[in-house]
Amino acid sequence: MRTIMHSNRLHLLLPFALPSAADASTALHELRSPALDKLLARAALVERVAGEDFQRTLPHERWVARQFGAIAPNATDNAPLAPYMLLADGGTPGGDEWACVEPVHVRIAHDHLVLIDPSALALTDEEAAKLLSVAKPLIEELGVRVEAPTPHRWYLTGEALGKLAGASPLRASGRSIEIWLPHDAQSGQRSRIWMKLQNEVQMGWFEHPVNEAREAQGLPAVNSIWLHAQGTAQPVRSPFVRVLSDALATRGLALAASVETARAPSSFKALPPLGAGTTLVELNPFAAPFIAQDWAAWQAALDEVERDWFAPALEALDAGRLGALTLTLAGDTGSVTLAATRGDLRKFWRRRVLPSLLE
Template identity: 70%
Template sequence: MRSIMPADRLHLLLPFALPAAADASTALHDIQSPALDRLIARATLVERVIGEDFQRTLPHERWVARQFGALPDGASAAADEAPLAPYMLRADGGEPGSATWACVQPVHVRIAHDHLVLIDPASLDLPDDEAAILLAVARPLIEELGVRLEAPKPTRWYLSSDAFGTLAGASPLRASGRNIEIWLPHEAHSGERSRAWMKLQNEVQMAWFEHPVNEAREARGLPAVNSIWFHTQGVARPVHSPFAQVLSDAAATRGLALSAGVATSAPPRSFGELSAASRAATNGSGVTLVELDPFSAPYIEQDWARWNQAFAALQSDWFEPALAALQAGELAELRLTLCGDTGSVTLTVTRGDLRKFWRRRVLASLFIE
């Protein structure tokens, strides 16, 4: 007999699972998704957030910040706010205190014909030992400028300085693959570029130019680490969690959970691997949030064949067994938050909803124009 799931409400957060309408036919080519199709058809639409093309934050970032109460008071669901760096610092083992922090990542900026293009930092394949060497070169330059630097992990740094004021930066995945000109950090209120940041960035870029680490990388056919990227600046606020436990690999989501005093760990590979210990963490009540992110890299790279494969795996690993658990009464409620690169959709479905045969929503109706 299958065990009854004590934590019987599950919320799946899926970044980059919702292609834009223009890409949908390619992304979903030949996809067979009967379980997801039925869940969507019978679900209740909880929320649909339509973002804008040039927002600097991503829908899933805004969503988690809003769920935990990390946004400024009065911020709307579509507000271009995701001050997540202090919570990321906490997830990485640091303590943000009351200071303002920004996350800064080593990146590669590629020279195109007449502009510069940021590549996805995850594609750098930057090991910790190389990152630590580059950090050791950059640290004294940064600290000489009066900027506080914390780097519990060498591939992700955190900077704090009054000189950065209300500087707003774009999420790396928001700017990846695009001309970086409009995504560079600027003062949120005036739109002006920050001289303090440009000076710091330039110092680091010059120090890394022709550094032995980069020369060795290029000899191996890897991109040089030639710049740094500023994003998610903010101050940690007291937060609360609507979830009894959070299973995620994302630093921001884990940091928010830790700040709210909620149990957090890595997500399981499948619905069937939601372990008894993990389920018991909710004490028989509450919602378990699981953030799954197999889509980001192929979405950013427009590799729709790989995105399609990830979608098919999610169908068998999560949607089919979750639907079966709903039908058997082992799962009381399933929520899905599907995000694209500008907007998001949240749906909820219960066992009773599955009997509402007159509901006929289709996946295509969720695409963001």
């Protein structure tokens, strides 16, 4: 592990920025990123974490949880982020064990069921609130407490739930849901309480006016719920002096660590002044095209990040206005972290290209 001692350090976390090697020929066909190319070529490799095909959490989730000490450094498939998400949503997790639940659409394929990226639902607050009003009493009847600081995300707690291993929605999106459904974390068996909860809600929403109206507009019905990130809040610490992110879990961890946090700015130039220490910025324009395997849209997102972040950050680093720049690029299963100082940019003999980092 390389330690960089400069002040005003910037760390960019980029989920879904690493396609798989199998997708490389398509994803990187028209890559136009000279600033990123130079940063990758000259930076020092800090960490490379290889993942596995059937891990139920995403590598950037595990990376953030490790940075804050919410999971052990050697944890391989665990990111109990629900209590921190609840905190970021304005709730109070306390010492209870929480799971996050989201309304979703499950599509019937030829011989299996496929989870659709929840963001593709375009569910309005009003629609979500009406569906929640039906689902909440059904869940509470089974002895499970529901907190819903926002109608789009609910938080469940109660001994009846047990300890469930759920999968992150974006980990399972676009795939058959069979192996990703919640199971008992100890026995590995399908959770009966969760199946009952899910069934009660599905029946309550069947032919609901919200869904009838959505289908009449050609929108997918909200026909199921998805559980993930179950866990209990632990004391955490932050290696960052400031955290700028739109991701709930990341902001929640920062809040739990009593660190300044806000939404991610639109560009490097919109960053607040960087003082001593490291500022973490999480940028996530890649998730939707990555999940949809829309590599033209993925490249367009990379073009924007190149223009708004990589190019001006490289210029600031080269001019000495930025002490150090670290990039953590995550994919579907693994992640890579590289760090560069002004001196690294002069190391012309270093040669590294993006395809060499692919999973």
